[in-house]
Amino acid sequence: MTMALPSGGLLAASDSNALKDFINLICEPHWFFIISCAGLGVFLAGYRTLTKPAVAWIALVVFTLAYVLSALDPDFRSIIVKPDNVPITIMMYLVGFFLWLAFRQAAVNDEKMASGRPLTEAGSDDKVLVWPDLVYIELIALVFCTVALMVWTVILRAPLEQPADPSVAPNPAKAPWYFLGLQELLVYFDPWIAGVLLPGLIVVGLIAIPYMDKNPRGNGYYTFVERRFAITTFMVGFVILWVVLIVFGTFLRGPNWNFFGPYEYWDPHRPAALVNINLAQIFWVQMLGRGIPTEGFAFIPHYVIRELPGIVILVFYFLVLPGILRRTVFNRMGNQMGAVRYHLMAQLFLWMAFVPIKMVLRWTLNFKYFVAITEFFLNF
Amino acid sequence: MSVFDRFGNWVRGGQVWGSVFRHGVPRDRRTRAMAILSNVFLHLHPVAIRKSGIRLSFTWCMGGLTFFLFLIEVVTGVLLMFYYRPTVEYAYFDIEGLRAHVTLGLLREMHRWGAHAMVIAIWLHMLRVFLTGSYKPPREFNWSIGVILLVLTLLLSFTGYLLPWDQLAMWAITVGSNMARATPLLGHEGPLASLVMVGDVPLVHAGDDARFGLLAGTFVGPNALLRFYVLHCVFIPVVATILIAVHFWRIRKDGGVSGPL
Numbered sequence: 001m002t003m004a005l006p007s008g009g010l011l012a013a014s015d016s017n018a019l020k021d022f023i024n025l026i027c028e029p030h031w032f033f034i035i036s037c038a039g040l041g042v043f044l045a046g047y048r049t050l051t052k053p054a055v056a057w058i059a060l061v062v063f064t065l066a067y068v069l070s071a072l073d074p075d076f077r078s079i080i081v082k083p084d085n086v087p088i089t090i091m092m093y094l095v096g097f098f099l100w101l102a103f104r105q106a107a108v109n110d111e112k113m114a115s116g117r118p119l120t121e122a123g124s125d126d127k128v129l130v131w132p133d134l135v136y137i138e139l140i141a142l143v144f145c146t147v148a149l150m151v152w153t154v155i156l157r158a159p160l161e162q163p164a165d166p167s168v169a170p171n172p173a174k175a176p177w178y179f180l181g182l183q184e185l186l187v188y189f190d191p192w193i194a195g196v197l198l199p200g201l202i203v204v205g206l207i208a209i210p211y212m213d214k215n216p217r218g219n220g221y222y223t224f225v226e227r228r229f230a231i232t233t234f235m236v237g238f239v240i241l242w243v244v245l246i247v248f249g250t251f252l253r254g255p256n257w258n259f260f261g262p263y264e265y266w267d268p269h270r271p272a273a274l275v276n277i278n279l280a281q282i283f284w285v286q287m288l289g290r291g292i293p294t295e296g297f298a299f300i301p302h303y304v305i306r307e308l309p310g311i312v313i314l315v316f317y318f319l320v321l322p323g324i325l326r327r328t329v330f331n332r333m334g335n336q337m338g339a340v341r342y343h344l345m346a347q348l349f350l351w352m353a354f355v356p357i358k359m360v361l362r363w364t365l366n367f368k369y370f371v372a373i374t375e376f377f378l379n380f
Numbered sequence: 381m382s383v384f385d386r387f388g389n390w391v392r393g394g395q396v397w398g399s400v401f402r403h404g405v406p407r408d409r410r411t412r413a414m415a416i417l418s419n420v421f422l423h424l425h426p427v428a429i430r431k432s433g434i435r436l437s438f439t440w441c442m443g444g445l446t447f448f449l450f451l452i453e454v455v456t457g458v459l460l461m462f463y464y465r466p467t468v469e470y471a472y473f474d475i476e477g478l479r480a481h482v483t484l485g486l487l488r489e490m491h492r493w494g495a496h497a498m499v500i501a502i503w504l505h506m507l508r509v510f511l512t513g514s515y516k517p518p519r520e521f522n523w524s525i526g527v528i529l530l531v532l533t534l535l536l537s538f539t540g541y542l543l544p545w546d547q548l549a550m551w552a553i554t555v556g557s558n559m560a561r562a563t564p565l566l567g568h569e570g571p572l573a574s575l576v577m578v579g580d581v582p583l584v585h586a587g588d589d590a591r592f593g594l595l596a597g598t599f600v601g602p603n604a605l606l607r608f609y610v611l612h613c614v615f616i617p618v619v620a621t622i623l624i625a626v627h628f629w630r631i632r633k634d635g636g637v638s639g640p641l
């Protein structure tokens with residue numbers, strides 16, 4: 001049902017339908033992802049201007065207006081008012097607000113540094129007594145937090161659906177909302193990567209951050225110019241690969257984990273996605289015009305020969321590329337870090353980049369696996 | 381002097397008050413320092429702190445709020461434990477009964493929304509720590525502790541999600557725990573697991589793999605409910621409490637909330 005019901009009297013029905021169709025369109029996975037990335041890029045490039053209070057107010061009003069108007073649409077409303085989806089609306093506002101707050105202060109500090117004035121946080125030797133200065137701030141924060149939580153508690157019922165029944169699977173079956181980014185990755189990766197390896201790498205990578213980042217500047221104050229690479233990488237990870245994917249998984253994934261635009265009805269009978277193809281198929285059949293190898297050679301099993309193109313690409317990507325980057329774009333950083341740190345960082349970085357690479361390949365070429373050794377569930 | 385002041389002075393001059401608070405009204409430097417030093421809870425703080433560190437716009441008080449939400453979860457959680465029985469027969473109906481006929485059954489709402497709020501707060505806290513570069517030396521180790529706390533917070537939320545034993549709960553946990561099936565070597569649908577054999581006998585199968593260890597069964601059933609309950613109410617909170625203590629201790633040992641060097 002792409003034709004959503006006309007919403008209120010604000011726009012003529014046909015205009016509003018055209019607009020809705022347009023928004024449904026740009027919410028498709030690739031557009032949603034590209035627009036989010038572009039948005040982040042613009043924000044980081046223009047943070048000095050874009051964090052000016054006037055701009056921030058406009059962004060807030062526009063977003064809220066769009067959100068409220070969208071809520072007039074019954075399909076969209078039915079999603080956002082689900083009790084367990086309410087935290088996501090709250091999260092979007094809070095993440096937006098605090099990103100603004102942080103980058104605003106970074107912009108101010110960066111300008112101060114450029115003109116040789118002291119940082120906002122300067123004067124770190126000035127000490128104040130915890131009682132009363134801090135204790136009262138904490139008390140006030142605590143009171144506000146309590147009041148907010150009580151209001152939330154009173155106006156919104158916690159969900160309780162039908163009793164658990166192992167024989168009736170809901171469609172879609174979704175993980176708790178904070179894991180929906182990972183569930184979205186299941187579209188592009190096998191469970192052992194999306195559900196085990198990548199979460200593991202996220203945790204290891206986060207723990208490793210302070211040991212890899214050898215940039216001594218930007219310690220204890222807001223700044224962007226002094227830590228461009230670190231902050232940009234973290235922003236991509238947190239904002240795009242975590243928060244945006246959660247929003248996407250919550251609002252735009254319906255039955256059978258199919259994509260549905262925000263104003264579309266979640267039709268469980270929508271046909272499933274296209275058939276995806278592996279690199280082996282592309283290489284042996286489409287490029288060389290012969291069959292997929294089924295015979296081994298000497299002691300080499302047939303699946304190694306079959307998957308050779310993918311193996312070559314992955315070996316290049318994970319083992320050769322770090323060395324090339326070391327001599328080019330990461331030259332200065334590599335010198336600062338030393339070999340062990342650098343290679344740890346490079347592996348984590350390349351794994352992180354692997355995620356959007358596979359997403360893009362899926363959207364453009366219906367690409368599935370670089371290497372598919374299905375014999376051992378070993379698919380990349 | 382008004383009646384209230386006189387009453388106040390009388391209370392503060394008495395033996396009971398004096399035995400609890402061993403310092404005068406915190407009006408000067410010495411008594412204000414004493415207010416912090418002589419209270420085990422306030423003593424989590426240092427006596428004096430960097431001016432930049434207490435600005436709300438610097439820390440957003442997010443770590444503090446994460447901790448506060450954790451405390452709310454502990455209190456409401458203990459109250460919920462008075463009613464809730466973690467068995468397939470009772471779990472769902474206990475939760476339902478909470479809504480229908482328990483005074484202050486609303487505390488289930490508070491527990492659930494508090495949990496969501498804590499997840500959001502901890503992300504924001506991490507964001508703030510990252511964007512102020514506060515993980516840099518000498519605070520590397522405290523950042524690592526924080527990451528473990530983040531994992532524990534998500535696991536607390538995840539294990540709690542199952543307890544209402546409704547469709548939402550069971551299937552969310554089914555989706556989540558299905559991942560464990562795919563653990564390399566240790567999950568029966570994980571890569572290379574089929575190579576772990578003795579003779580012809582596969583060692584890793586649905587009845588003993590990583591998912592089985594998590595759920596105490598091959599599906600989300602009564603054993604999983606009990607297991608998640610114990611993890612949720614005892615094991616993870618205890619570990620988290622210990623790590624929070626270490627986290628707070630380290631903040632002070634690392635020189636208090638960060639500021640420009």
Ligand code: HEM
Nearest residue numbers: 439443444446447506514522523526527529530636637638
């Ligand atoms: C249960 C979870 C947590 C609690 C209760 C907690 C609590 C706190 C508190 C109260 C502070 C003092 C300053 C502030 O409020 O910002 C703090 C600082 C800090 N936290 Fe956490 N935190 C938690 C999780 C985390 C996580 C997930 C990370 C990072 C991955 C982290 C890393 C740090 C670091 C490095 C500091 C020192 C910051 C500085 O000196 O500026 N913490 N934490």
